[in-house]
Amino acid sequence: MNNDSLESTSEAIPPETTMVSDTTEKVRKSLGRRYAREKRFKLFGVIAITASLSFLAVLIISITIRGLPAFKQTFLNLDVTLDADTLDLGENPDQDALRKANYNGAIKNSLLELFPDVKKRKEKKALYKFVSNGGQYDLQAKVMADPTLIGQTINVWLPVGDDASGYLRGHIDTSVPEKKRRFKNNQITWIEELRADNKVQTKFNRTFFSRGDSREPEMAGIKGSLFGSILTLMVTLVLSFPIAVATAIYLEEFAPKNRWTDIIEVNINNLAAVPSIVFGLLGLAIFINFFNLPRSAPIVGGLVLSLMTLPTIIISARAALKSVPPSIRDAALGLGASNLQVVFHHVLPLAMPGILTGTIIGMAQALGETAPLLMIGMVAFIVDVPNALTDPATVLPVQIFQWADLPEKGFVEKTSAAIMVLLGVLIAMNAIAVLLRRKFERKW
Amino acid sequence: MNKENTVPALDLEQDTPTEQTIEEIVASLGDTVGQTRVDNPKMSVSNVDVFYADKQAIFGVDLDIANNEVISMIGPSGCGKSTLLRCLNRMNDTIPICRVTGDITLDGEGIYSKDTDPVLLRARVGMVFQKPNPFPKSIYENVAYGPRLHGLNRNRADLDDIVVNSLRKAGIYEEVKNRLDDAGTSLSGGQQQRLCIARTIACSPEVILMDEPCSALDPIATAKIEELIDELRENYAIAIVTHSMQQAARVSQRTAYFHLGKLVEVGDTDTIFTNPRHELTENYITGRFG
Numbered sequence: 001m002n003n004d005s006l007e008s009t010s011e012a013i014p015p016e017t018t019m020v021s022d023t024t025e026k027v028r029k030s031l032g033r034r035y036a037r038e039k040r041f042k043l044f045g046v047i048a049i050t051a052s053l054s055f056l057a058v059l060i061i062s063i064t065i066r067g068l069p070a071f072k073q074t075f076l077n078l079d080v081t082l083d084a085d086t087l088d089l090g091e092n093p094d095q096d097a098l099r100k101a102n103y104n105g106a107i108k109n110s111l112l113e114l115f116p117d118v119k120k121r122k123e124k125k126a127l128y129k130f131v132s133n134g135g136q137y138d139l140q141a142k143v144m145a146d147p148t149l150i151g152q153t154i155n156v157w158l159p160v161g162d163d164a165s166g167y168l169r170g171h172i173d174t175s176v177p178e179k180k181r182r183f184k185n186n187q188i189t190w191i192e193e194l195r196a197d198n199k200v201q202t203k204f205n206r207t208f209f210s211r212g213d214s215r216e217p218e219m220a221g222i223k224g225s226l227f228g229s230i231l232t233l234m235v236t237l238v239l240s241f242p243i244a245v246a247t248a249i250y251l252e253e254f255a256p257k258n259r260w261t262d263i264i265e266v267n268i269n270n271l272a273a274v275p276s277i278v279f280g281l282l283g284l285a286i287f288i289n290f291f292n293l294p295r296s297a298p299i300v301g302g303l304v305l306s307l308m309t310l311p312t313i314i315i316s317a318r319a320a321l322k323s324v325p326p327s328i329r330d331a332a333l334g335l336g337a338s339n340l341q342v343v344f345h346h347v348l349p350l351a352m353p354g355i356l357t358g359t360i361i362g363m364a365q366a367l368g369e370t371a372p373l374l375m376i377g378m379v380a381f382i383v384d385v386p387n388a389l390t391d392p393a394t395v396l397p398v399q400i401f402q403w404a405d406l407p408e409k410g411f412v413e414k415t416s417a418a419i420m421v422l423l424g425v426l427i428a429m430n431a432i433a434v435l436l437r438r439k440f441e442r443k444w
Numbered sequence: 445m446n447k448e449n450t451v452p453a454l455d456l457e458q459d460t461p462t463e464q465t466i467e468e469i470v471a472s473l474g475d476t477v478g479q480t481r482v483d484n485p486k487m488s489v490s491n492v493d494v495f496y497a498d499k500q501a502i503f504g505v506d507l508d509i510a511n512n513e514v515i516s517m518i519g520p521s522g523c524g525k526s527t528l529l530r531c532l533n534r535m536n537d538t539i540p541i542c543r544v545t546g547d548i549t550l551d552g553e554g555i556y557s558k559d560t561d562p563v564l565l566r567a568r569v570g571m572v573f574q575k576p577n578p579f580p581k582s583i584y585e586n587v588a589y590g591p592r593l594h595g596l597n598r599n600r601a602d603l604d605d606i607v608v609n610s611l612r613k614a615g616i617y618e619e620v621k622n623r624l625d626d627a628g629t630s631l632s633g634g635q636q637q638r639l640c641i642a643r644t645i646a647c648s649p650e651v652i653l654m655d656e657p658c659s660a661l662d663p664i665a666t667a668k669i670e671e672l673i674d675e676l677r678e679n680y681a682i683a684i685v686t687h688s689m690q691q692a693a694r695v696s697q698r699t700a701y702f703h704l705g706k707l708v709e710v711g712d713t714d715t716i717f718t719n720p721r722h723e724l725t726e727n728y729i730t731g732r733f734g
Contacts, residue, residue, distance in 0.1 A: 256540065257540060325577075327573060327575055327577035328577060328579065328580075329538070330535065330538075330571075330573055330577065331573065331577040331578075331579065331640070331643075332579070332589075333535060333538065333566060334533065334535065334566055334570065334571035334573070334644070335566065335567070335570070335589060335590040335593065335643065335644070335647055336563050336564070336565075336566040336567035336590065336593060336594060336647060337563070337593055338563050341593065345589075346579060350580065
């Protein structure tokens with residue numbers, strides 16, 4: 001449209017009579033339109049940035065609001081009598097007997113002591129749910145550390161069960177008819193009584209960071225999957241970074257340009273676009289079924305993720321190597337450096353920031369990857385924290401995926417909290433990347 | 445559309461007639477005019493053809509480069525002078541499609557023969573490029589890189605000596621002596637180019653090739669570099685490619701004129717500029733084209 005109008009005016013005046021003043025006039029006329037276009041473009045940019053930032057803000061705020069309660073845990077104060085009869089312990093019990101002792105019974109007794117009126121079986125059961133199933137493990141640990149406690153009455157803070165803690169955090173709507181509610185009226189009366197007695201307290205949830213997965217939301221922790229992720233990523237980084245950089249250097253600096261290298265290049269680009277679950281199938285077929293590596297192990301996860309990350313790093317490393325100005329290569333070659341020296345003394349250091357960016361993008365992708373890990377069994381329910389590359393483990397995104405599937409109220413919070421931890425790890429990785437990049441970056 | 449019609453296309457480059465192939469034009473140029481050989485040459489180019497894939501860029505060039513002398517190569521853009529220069533230290537090896545035939549010798553030994561190592565050759569035949577290209581490292585490291593690479597120094601003190609001497613020979617020492625740790629890229633264009641010359645000298649080469657070393661510099665920096673080239677002549681054989689005929693006249697003792705990949709005329713600079721024998725040379729240096 002604009003072009004048309006410009007041309008029609010210029011055709012109206014014969015070119016010979018076109019004079020400087022005329023040009024000025026034309027330019028002045030078009031100026032307003034040009035500036036308006038520029039302004040409009042800037043406005044679109046601002047709108048786009050505002051929109052994306054607000055989406056990000058909404059995401060982070062909603063996850064934080066949902067996830068924050070998971071970092072707090074509610075505890076119930078109980079006087080537990082640890083007499084040998086209740087615990088089913090004979091004379092001079094050994095460690096094994098102590099491990100197997102009936103701590104649950106002791107906890108139940110102390111709950112009943114608090115509410116002597118509770119007699120019916122159903123009511124008792126409802127009362128017992130106040131203390132988490134994990135409470136017995138806390139007692140167990142205490143007694144095993146100090147067997148002299150047997151026979152004494154000790155005052156302990158035990159984690160509250162899921163329904164009760166849900167109620168205490170206001171997650172349970174009391175206006176719902178009792179029949180449709182998991183937390184019944186009598187339970188509400190009891191817990192309110194305990195609250196009035198100052199026997200209920202909320203503390204920082206250390207369990208979340210010190211334990212592996214669990215069926216009980218109040219006993220479930222992120223440590224297992226966090227360590228699983230760290231181990232898996234370590235394997236991925238150690239394998240993919242050197243291999244990818246070496247590949248990129250060879251292809252970019254040394255390989256002859258012929259049909260074979262063209263085929264390799266096309267295939268690398270294709271690999272980057274292969275759906276990640278395919279790599280999972282490959283890992284299952286090759287690493288587990290053929291090489292007999294253990295299932296659910298970080299080593300296999302790391303191998304699969306390296307296959308996935310390799311093309312990403314190779315492509316970005318090649319781009320970074322390509323962007324090093326040829327004048328630097330010429331300078332070094334002209335001084336009598338060998339090809340390898342040119343690469344390692346000059347080209348690689350200059351390409352490092354770009355390579356690191358690509359590596360971090362690849363690693364972030366690997367950190368958030370779920371699908372291929374499902375195929376190699378990292379989706380199993382694993383309670384232990386992995387200590388070695390061959391231990392069964394799960395990773396953060398799979399843990400989030402698993403928790404998101406569970407109905408208990410506590411796991412809803414845990415899911416958001418795990419997402420927060422995952423984002424935290426991502427931010428930490430990016431921060432390291434920025435620092436490294438700054439360290440390697442050179443002024444021209 | 446009439447905008448384009450108003451100004452006739454002004455083609456400053458010489459038109460290549462479409463009916464004639466480059467090979468035919470080159471053949472019509474005849475043999476090289478003037479004395480291509482000198483007594484006791486440092487480097488000697490004999491019957492060299494250079495091809496980029498199927499396209500021939502240099503046609504049967506014979507030329508000698510003598511010790512303690514500056515030879516300048518002039519000619520219009522694309523005439524192959526830079527290509528020939530880059531053959532002299534095998535920088536063309538980095539271009540996979542480039543093929544060189546014929547003989548180039550350094551002290552009588554063929555540089556393209558099997559037992560000549562390009563790395564060693566480039567240590568003996570240094571090169572200064574068109575655009576100043578210091579490494580993004582400190583001034584000291586820039587100069588020290590070559591000697592360190594070739595193990596020319598025994599210890600740190602030796603290296604310091606080499607760096608200071610090279611910077612001094614390149615006439616930049618006084619300007620940078622207090623900031624040897626600053627980045628080489630922080631210097632001005634002229635200083636960067638002299639730093640690059642210092643870097644080349646530091647390897648103690650026998651021949652220095654310069655590919656339009658002043659094309660990116662202002663007249664003052666150019667004057668300094670030209671002065672420097674004149675001083676360096678005492679110790680090195682120097683070949684310089686330049687687009688400035690004044691520069692060729694000022695710095696060189698011999699001049700070679702190239703046209704479309706063919707060495708048209710070579711001779712003493714004074715003779716070439718005052719009394720060119722080939723018509724093309726005359727046209728070029730009188731500014732009729734190029």
